[in-house]
Amino acid sequence: MEDHYQHLYEMLSQVEGYIYPNEIELQWGILIVLYPYLTGLVAGAFILASLERVFKIKVLGPTYQLALITALSFLIVAPFTLISHLGQPLRAYEIMITPNGTSAMAIFGFIYLWYLLAVLNLEIWLDYRRDFVIWAKEKKGFMRGVYKVLSLGTSDISPKAVKLDDRLGYIITVIGIPSAFLLHGYVGFIFGSIKANPWWSTVLMPVIFIFSAMVSGIALIMILYMVVSFLRKVKIDMACLDTIAKYLFYMLILDFTLESLDQVHRIYEAEESFDILNVLVNGRLNITLFIFQIFSGMIIPLIGIGAIQLFKVREQVRKIIYLLTGVMVLVGIFFMRWNVVIGGQLFSKGFHGFTNFKLGLVGSEGLFMAIMWMVLPFVILAFLLWLLPPWKKEEAA
Amino acid sequence: MPAQINRILLLFTAFIGLFLVVRHFLIPETFGQYGHYRGASLDDISSREMVFADKEDCFACHDDIMEILENEMHAGLSCLICHGPGREHVDDPQLGNINKESGREFCGRCHDIHPSRPLDVVNQVDIKTHHTEKTNCIECHNPHALWEGME
Amino acid sequence: MAAAGTLVLSSVSRPFNVLLMASDPPPEEGPWWGIAIDITTCIGCGMCARACKMENDVPDEPFYFRTWVEQYTVLNNGEVKIESPNGGIDGFKSSVPEEEIFKTFFVPKMCNHCSKSPCTQVCPVGATFESPDGVALVDEKYCIGCGYCVQACPYGCRYLHPEKKVADKCTLCYHRLKNGLAPACMEVCPSKARIYGNLRDRDSEIVRFLKEHDYQVLKPHLNTGSKLYYNGLTAEIS
Numbered sequence: 001m002e003d004h005y006q007h008l009y010e011m012l013s014q015v016e017g018y019i020y021p022n023e024i025e026l027q028w029g030i031l032i033v034l035y036p037y038l039t040g041l042v043a044g045a046f047i048l049a050s051l052e053r054v055f056k057i058k059v060l061g062p063t064y065q066l067a068l069i070t071a072l073s074f075l076i077v078a079p080f081t082l083i084s085h086l087g088q089p090l091r092a093y094e095i096m097i098t099p100n101g102t103s104a105m106a107i108f109g110f111i112y113l114w115y116l117l118a119v120l121n122l123e124i125w126l127d128y129r130r131d132f133v134i135w136a137k138e139k140k141g142f143m144r145g146v147y148k149v150l151s152l153g154t155s156d157i158s159p160k161a162v163k164l165d166d167r168l169g170y171i172i173t174v175i176g177i178p179s180a181f182l183l184h185g186y187v188g189f190i191f192g193s194i195k196a197n198p199w200w201s202t203v204l205m206p207v208i209f210i211f212s213a214m215v216s217g218i219a220l221i222m223i224l225y226m227v228v229s230f231l232r233k234v235k236i237d238m239a240c241l242d243t244i245a246k247y248l249f250y251m252l253i254l255d256f257t258l259e260s261l262d263q264v265h266r267i268y269e270a271e272e273s274f275d276i277l278n279v280l281v282n283g284r285l286n287i288t289l290f291i292f293q294i295f296s297g298m299i300i301p302l303i304g305i306g307a308i309q310l311f312k313v314r315e316q317v318r319k320i321i322y323l324l325t326g327v328m329v330l331v332g333i334f335f336m337r338w339n340v341v342i343g344g345q346l347f348s349k350g351f352h353g354f355t356n357f358k359l360g361l362v363g364s365e366g367l368f369m370a371i372m373w374m375v376l377p378f379v380i381l382a383f384l385l386w387l388l389p390p391w392k393k394e395e396a397a
Numbered sequence: 398m399p400a401q402i403n404r405i406l407l408l409f410t411a412f413i414g415l416f417l418v419v420r421h422f423l424i425p426e427t428f429g430q431y432g433h434y435r436g437a438s439l440d441d442i443s444s445r446e447m448v449f450a451d452k453e454d455c456f457a458c459h460d461d462i463m464e465i466l467e468n469e470m471h472a473g474l475s476c477l478i479c480h481g482p483g484r485e486h487v488d489d490p491q492l493g494n495i496n497k498e499s500g501r502e503f504c505g506r507c508h509d510i511h512p513s514r515p516l517d518v519v520n521q522v523d524i525k526t527h528h529t530e531k532t533n534c535i536e537c538h539n540p541h542a543l544w545e546g547m548e
Numbered sequence: 549m550a551a552a553g554t555l556v557l558s559s560v561s562r563p564f565n566v567l568l569m570a571s572d573p574p575p576e577e578g579p580w581w582g583i584a585i586d587i588t589t590c591i592g593c594g595m596c597a598r599a600c601k602m603e604n605d606v607p608d609e610p611f612y613f614r615t616w617v618e619q620y621t622v623l624n625n626g627e628v629k630i631e632s633p634n635g636g637i638d639g640f641k642s643s644v645p646e647e648e649i650f651k652t653f654f655v656p657k658m659c660n661h662c663s664k665s666p667c668t669q670v671c672p673v674g675a676t677f678e679s680p681d682g683v684a685l686v687d688e689k690y691c692i693g694c695g696y697c698v699q700a701c702p703y704g705c706r707y708l709h710p711e712k713k714v715a716d717k718c719t720l721c722y723h724r725l726k727n728g729l730a731p732a733c734m735e736v737c738p739s740k741a742r743i744y745g746n747l748r749d750r751d752s753e754i755v756r757f758l759k760e761h762d763y764q765v766l767k768p769h770l771n772t773g774s775k776l777y778y779n780g781l782t783a784e785i786s
Binding site (some may be wrong): 428432433434438439441442444445447448449451452472475477505509511512513519528 | 588589590591592594595599602603619620621639640641642646649651652653654667674675676677678679680685687688689690719722723724726727729730732735736738739740775
Binding site for chain 1 (some may be wrong): 586610611612613616618628629630631632635657666669670671672674675690691692693694695696698699700701702703704705706708709710711712713714770784786
């Protein structure tokens with residue numbers, strides 16, 4: 001408690017202008033930055049998978065299962081960032097049993113469960129059911145039992161049954177696309193619907209969140225595909241990688257357009273809050289916004305991948321560009337979430353001053369906690385790739 | 398029905414059923430009594446202990462002060478402003494936990510000259526220069542009968 | 549089987565009972581509390597903010613306030629200076645040379661107890677709500693401490709209680725109100741700059757006050773249905 005107050009006294013000394021006295025402390029820290037970041041990666045990865053499945057972009061085939069399993073790994077971790085930031089984490093279940101119908105946040109539990117259970121898990125299960133049956137026969141001992149349980153006791157792998165799996169999986173993917181939009185669009189709505197906060201309150205917020213989610217998710221799968229191929233020592237399917245990069249390019253353009261539109265609209269309308277937001281953007285947010293989010297997260301990747309669309313570039317160079325731009329995009333989108341969540345709390349709702357944010361290292365809202373939640377999805381991903389190896393599927397087929 | 402659909406439906410039904418049963422037992426008894434909240438929380442909040450007393454409580458015993466105050470500048474002011482919360486004192490008058498604030502700083506909270514302070518609402522003096530030979534305002538001013546000592 | 553069916557059915561319907569009844573108009577009986585603050589009579593003694601902390605177990609540190617007082621100073625060059633050192637609890641010292649001042653006054657702030665309150669709207673679990681008599685309250689045994697209501701309040705009137713780890717805010721001293729006593733901040737206000745009362749009672753002090761003064765609410769464009777009415781609110785105040 002003493003540390004907490006000491007931290008707040010330090011923040012108090014950094015207040016500029018006048019802020020309401022309760023505003024010195026930021027309610028939402030780095031964990032709430034991570035939350036939309038993680039769900040965005042989920043939604044984006046899923047959309048990439050459905051490009052292959054629903055829109056029949058067959059060249060993306062090698063990344064289909066990888067994208068789905070990545071989405072699942074990140075989705076499992078996403079709610080923990082929310083729960084661990086709560087003042088009363090043990091009461092988190094209340095959001096499921098008495099959800100408030102007028103709260104955007106209350107619907108989270110249901111959209112989350114719907115997406116986890118009815119969309120992602122089902123789609124993966126249907127896709128792997130046949131393999132579970134085969135693997136259960138091939139393996140011995142404990143692993144045989146595991147795959148038996150995973151197959152839920154089904155054993156029919158006749159072409160007819162497999163066709164039904166495929167058909168059902170297709171239907172679920174079709175339902176899954178709007179669900180993925182809903183999952184992340186609503187995260188945008190959580191911020192966009194707060195009329196007290198002009199930095200958040202814009203109708204474009206859910207749309208921007210959806211497109212930035214697709215950008216980050218596609219970039220993540222692009223990198224993961226390269227890394228996983230490298231680790232497995234197999235050759236990267238360049239047609240697939242180029243296609244992913246092409247979609248990343250399209251999404252970047254859309255996202256950049258939408259975010260610019262939002263800012264241009266703000267600047268042109270120059271409402272009551274404009275003056276303070278202007279100072280915010282050019283002051284406390286200038287590095288994270290102009291350098292990380294816009295320059296290195298948007299413009300450089302656009303130029304990098306754009307150049308590949310225009311000119312003939314050697315394969316080795318293309319890979320390096322993809323890897324670099326992928327990382328830059330991921331960092332850029334992280335700072336986009338940062339600028340929304342942290343930026344929205346730095347200025348006073350009275351529009352007369354600023355507080356400050358200092359990221360602590362330890363504690364439930366500290367950097368180490370955030371790193372843990374950021375690493376955990378990759379651990380789960382590694383485990384799931386071991387349990388459900390997409391490449392073993394190909395052999396079985 | 399094909400086995401896979403069968404299994405999915407079974408699992409989902411079991412999950413939803415379990416959820417509804419658990420939910421039934423977790424919802425607090427009075428939830429939804431008046432609105433989307435725990436009805437009993439209204440009682441929780443309204444049964445909180447009071448810290449400040451009420452002016453009427455003071456005058457129940459201190460009717461002499463009430464009479465003095467009646468035609469005074471400070472008439473209408475709550476005793477608690479200068480004397481502190483006082484609920485404990487009302488409950489047990491033996492407890493002497495009553496403030497008798499009288500210093501320049503305290504009186505100055507209302508009476509020190511300040512540009513933001515409306516002059517028609519309260520009399521103001523500069524506490525830094527007003528009779529600096531005296532340390533305490535009550536040496537001249539009885540807060541219950543302000544001009545008494547001045548005559 | 550029948551018992552299980554009833555269990556499931558009642559479990560599904562119970563939280564919706566209120567929604568089903570929502571078509572009924574709100575009860576016209578009982579009080580409907582409102583607040584009026586007269587900026588022209590506030591003398592900036594800060595007793596209200598001090599009493600509030602004592603009455604309501606608000607941490608003493610200067611980051612948590614259910615009510616506070618702001619000092620506005622409009623300078624001759626048009627610049628607006630706002631201060632609220634420790635919420636006004638320690639009183640105010642004048643900080644600008646008098647010849648530079650165009651206009652200056654005190655503005656007490658507290659929860660607006662909005663009738664269309666953005667804070668209770670966003671609570672995910674139903675832990676903060678508007679009571680039947682129009683007071684925005686927090687159920688500290690049910691709040692999960694997510695902080696969403698703090699974000700949603702346009703007036704900065706909420707905070708997370710550092711020890712209880714739940715949202716905390718002005719209750720209009722509900723525990724006093726229910727016993728017929730004035731909220732602590734109003735009890736100790738020496739200049740009667742703050743009054744409260746039943747807005748449904750035509751003869752109440754507050755209704756009379758509203759009749760006799762040109763009142764305004766804070767941030768009217770946000771349509772929060774604020775029930776905190778100010779007399780003397782000027783363009784500088786936000």
